[in-house]
Amino acid sequence: xxxxxRITAAWIITVxxxxxxxxxxxxxxxxNQANVLELSPLTFYSFMTAHGLLMVGIWFVxxxxxxxxxLQRYVEVRVWPITFGYVLTLVGVVLLLAAIxxxxxxxxxxxxxxxxxxxxxxxxxxxxxLLSLGSLGVGWFVWSLGLLVAILRKYPLxxxxxxxxxxxxxxxxxxxxxxxxxxxxxxxxxxxxxAVILLGLFFMEYLGGVKQDALLMKNLTFYFGxxxxxEMLYFGIAAxxxxxxALAGKPPYRTKPxxxxxxxxxxxxxxxxxxxxxxxxxxxxxxxxxxGQLASWIAPIPAIAVTxxxxxxxxxxxGIKWWLAPTFFFTGVMFWIIGGLGAILDAIVANNFVLHNxxxxxxxxxxxNLLGNxxxxxxFITWFVREQSGDDGSxxxxxxxxxxxxxxxxxxxxxxxxxxxxIMRRVDKYPELVANGGVWALVGALFAILVLVAVAIxxxxxxxxxxxxxxxA
Amino acid sequence: MPQSTILLLFxxxxxxxxxxxxxxxxxxxxxAPGSVEPLRRWIFVGLxxxxxIFTALTLWRMPYFLYxxxxxxxxxxxxxxxxxxxxxxxxxxxxxxxxxxxGQTVELxxxxxxxxxxxxxxxxxxxxxxxxxxRIVAQVQAMPGYVxxxxxxxxxxGEYVAQCLExxxxxxxxxxxxxxxx
Amino acid sequence: MLARLSGCLIVAPLLWAQxxxxxxxxxxxxxVPVTLITGEQRSLHHLxxxxxxxxxxxxxxxxxxxxPYLLYLxxxxxxxxxxxxxxxxxxxxxxxxxxAATAHRFGLAKxxxxxxxxxxxxxxxxxxxxxxxxxxxxxxxxxxxxxxVLFVLDRRGNILRRxxxxxxxxxxxxxxxxxxxxxxxxxxxxxxxVALRCFELDKETGSWRLSMGMALLLVPPIASFALAGLxxxxxxxxxxxPPQP
Ligand code: HEM
Ligand SMILES: [Cu+2]
Ligand SMILES: [Cu+2]
Numbered sequence: 001x002x003x004x005x006r007i008t009a010a011w012i013i014t015v016x017x018x019x020x021x022x023x024x025x026x027x028x029x030x031x032n033q034a035n036v037l038e039l040s041p042l043t044f045y046s047f048m049t050a051h052g053l054l055m056v057g058i059w060f061v062x063x064x065x066x067x068x069x070x071l072q073r074y075v076e077v078r079v080w081p082i083t084f085g086y087v088l089t090l091v092g093v094v095l096l097l098a099a100i101x102x103x104x105x106x107x108x109x110x111x112x113x114x115x116x117x118x119x120x121x122x123x124x125x126x127x128x129x130l131l132s133l134g135s136l137g138v139g140w141f142v143w144s145l146g147l148l149v150a151i152l153r154k155y156p157l158x159x160x161x162x163x164x165x166x167x168x169x170x171x172x173x174x175x176x177x178x179x180x181x182x183x184x185x186x187x188x189x190x191x192x193x194x195a196v197i198l199l200g201l202f203f204m205e206y207l208g209g210v211k212q213d214a215l216l217m218k219n220l221t222f223y224f225g226x227x228x229x230x231e232m233l234y235f236g237i238a239a240x241x242x243x244x245x246a247l248a249g250k251p252p253y254r255t256k257p258x259x260x261x262x263x264x265x266x267x268x269x270x271x272x273x274x275x276x277x278x279x280x281x282x283x284x285x286x287x288x289x290x291x292g293q294l295a296s297w298i299a300p301i302p303a304i305a306v307t308x309x310x311x312x313x314x315x316x317x318x319g320i321k322w323w324l325a326p327t328f329f330f331t332g333v334m335f336w337i338i339g340g341l342g343a344i345l346d347a348i349v350a351n352n353f354v355l356h357n358x359x360x361x362x363x364x365x366x367x368x369n370l371l372g373n374x375x376x377x378x379x380f381i382t383w384f385v386r387e388q389s390g391d392d393g394s395x396x397x398x399x400x401x402x403x404x405x406x407x408x409x410x411x412x413x414x415x416x417x418x419x420x421x422x423i424m425r426r427v428d429k430y431p432e433l434v435a436n437g438g439v440w441a442l443v444g445a446l447f448a449i450l451v452l453v454a455v456a457i458x459x460x461x462x463x464x465x466x467x468x469x470x471x472x473a
Numbered sequence: 474m475p476q477s478t479i480l481l482l483f484x485x486x487x488x489x490x491x492x493x494x495x496x497x498x499x500x501x502x503x504x505a506p507g508s509v510e511p512l513r514r515w516i517f518v519g520l521x522x523x524x525x526i527f528t529a530l531t532l533w534r535m536p537y538f539l540y541x542x543x544x545x546x547x548x549x550x551x552x553x554x555x556x557x558x559x560x561x562x563x564x565x566x567x568x569x570x571x572x573x574x575x576g577q578t579v580e581l582x583x584x585x586x587x588x589x590x591x592x593x594x595x596x597x598x599x600x601x602x603x604x605x606x607x608r609i610v611a612q613v614q615a616m617p618g619y620v621x622x623x624x625x626x627x628x629x630x631g632e633y634v635a636q637c638l639e640x641x642x643x644x645x646x647x648x649x650x651x652x653x654x655x
Numbered sequence: 656m657l658a659r660l661s662g663c664l665i666v667a668p669l670l671w672a673q674x675x676x677x678x679x680x681x682x683x684x685x686x687v688p689v690t691l692i693t694g695e696q697r698s699l700h701h702l703x704x705x706x707x708x709x710x711x712x713x714x715x716x717x718x719x720x721x722x723p724y725l726l727y728l729x730x731x732x733x734x735x736x737x738x739x740x741x742x743x744x745x746x747x748x749x750x751x752x753x754x755a756a757t758a759h760r761f762g763l764a765k766x767x768x769x770x771x772x773x774x775x776x777x778x779x780x781x782x783x784x785x786x787x788x789x790x791x792x793x794x795x796x797x798x799x800x801x802x803x804v805l806f807v808l809d810r811r812g813n814i815l816r817r818x819x820x821x822x823x824x825x826x827x828x829x830x831x832x833x834x835x836x837x838x839x840x841x842x843x844x845x846x847x848x849v850a851l852r853c854f855e856l857d858k859e860t861g862s863w864r865l866s867m868g869m870a871l872l873l874v875p876p877i878a879s880f881a882l883a884g885l886x887x888x889x890x891x892x893x894x895x896x897p898p899q900p
Contacts, residue, residue, distance in 0.1 A: 041643040108640050115596045157887045190875030214616050215853045216868040281614045282621040283841035312497050319504025334494040338487045350534040354609045357638040420480035422609040427646035433634050541838035621841045
């Protein structure tokens, strides 16, 4: 379908152009922490806010765009919700950048209540920021609803969730791609609802001066933030299930009972995993802390296990031809597991007691974003470019893969080590309390520059070819 | 677990994971019949064991009720506000009390249980205790509207730093308080 | 009646005032001699040794609030098991027989968990000043003006809590929990200007219980299931509609 090709190409161009800019912001932050640069605190925190929101935003929409494109293999996909999502995303991003760089909005990507009311920000910037979130939220909600309806038109809910596979039936088969997409789309709804409530309460205070309960607001913030980021990873996995076996010249993956079980578990357990963001809030009812630790372990492990097992099984003695797309998927799974290990270590409350809000946190989430989810999306993009242009980017393969993976691994390793050294996250300059913070920041920055080079080369390759898809209209 | 153990576990685990992927990648270069299917059962049993053991080992070591059975030797009231902590043996309820407490020096006993009652007058802050050698030993969040109680026993004498560990605005990095344990 | 009334009326402002109790936290009380109505001679710390104590002070001759206050304590605390209630007369005019008569009058002379006794004039002053217990003799009425306070003392003889006046019985229960040695990890500050609170003070048990704010967290998952169901339903209805000509 031409329209779907075009909107997908538009997403890819947008995302791959923003990506290097957001990386650059990250490197500037690291260099500032290394005392190579002297940014003002406000500039640093504006960069941090922009970096976090842009990264989460572009990779969320890219993973959605990938799933939207691949979904046409099974069901009839309507393009207007995707286009609607695209337009509102652009509006949201413009408002966002205006709030951050025009109005000095600098509360971090999670804008934890009541910080927006206390930060030295232009009055209108907070409003612009909240409106921006509203625009993104509406756009993404309509888009995901469009996909959900498209799926449910053909697959009734219980079949889309593969419940018949749970009890051992294998017919009619629910493809893993449908199963994962459905659990992920449904899993996202609470994130949107939480965001709506959160924004409502924010506006209540902003316009009506009514104060809110900080505990409630923090719960809602992470209900929304954690769930969104978590689910975008699963969209990436859906694309992997769909594309990887074919790339390895193997038959498509089947939905086995434990696969169905793992993803149904994910659907509900994901919603309680966010409690781990509140471990150090002793006021949170303690039973939720126990639920949090259990959920944080149960949510990723089955999904990781079945995916890793499938991917390793596919590659084992396969004679697969390695090019950018399968390499991205394969290494993405590896780093997803490694990041998962970092995550579950931190999700143990007793460990979180000394790791919470240290650099261990960005360490693990950069592992399964930069080196996990992003790689899944890049895998899709590379595959898409080959479908459209026939060019598999073989000239880029070695430099891009090597620079990206080596740079990424070094960059996150510097975060892990610093986190274990009690070096805190989200500071513009390290206090002398943690003297070697700057050293690890420099190491991280140097490795990140390798990633930037790889991404720059890759972006040129992709944008040129996707532009032709757009221009063909 | 001390941070160094966690890091070690993490690096060892990552090496094993990377090793498996590397090995499988090597096998992919020569196509041959063979399947990893027989391994499936073992992997899942192993995983279950791993999860079970870790959960059993760690779930009961929650830091929430540390020293709950004992009575603290001292109680320190902590109020955080952009961008300083006020620590005092007396409760801090007003701006004046906050201002008065800012300059106070607090000394805490070595090897005795101390209780911090931590709250905030404005935004969320974090209250993390850094030992004299610069390691986090304990922490709790400071949330407006709530008082969190953190009990701790200091086993190492020297100057400790309470560092804000929740991003709270432009001067977050410098939000600290110091106290001495002897 | 009076207790109920005053409890209801003054609880909100006093909740704040009570925070002031922190000034007394962990102050250690002097180990003063006490004569019990059984005739035994004890020291205050000796009374604390086996269990934590709720301590209150009174005068047998008091024409004011002592009687309603003791009645209020009797009603709200009944016969406690995990802690002891110690009622001591601070009035130097009181004899042991006066104290015993008061205990009998309230039907608490032999009640389990209750201990009645008389402070010795020598030790009384130092104890009262540590406790922050105000006593002033009013010669026109020939009676004492004095505080009405309940203290929680731990086994080492330190003040854990201090509650002034007639309070919401819920807060009294809270004191009792403290006296039993329960550790409350965290507590909300009782401000009321918040839209949706996560915790509400439970009048029955004196503990904080979850409230509307927390319940709101159930909305997102419910909404998810509801949405899935609705979409499913709408599609099913559409399918069953006869095709349009
Ligand atoms: C080479 C690429 C990247 C670099 C150099 C980089 C760098 C950074 C740095 C320096 C920080 C601040 C760390 C601190 O707290 O001190 C940060 C935070 C963050 N990064 Fe990245 N990052 C990269 C890629 C990504 C990707 C791919 C994502 C997500 C998909 C991402 C999401 C975030 C988020 C959400 C934050 C937290 C922002 C906040 O605290 O408000 N980053 N990154
Ligand atoms: Cu702070
Ligand atoms: Cu801070």
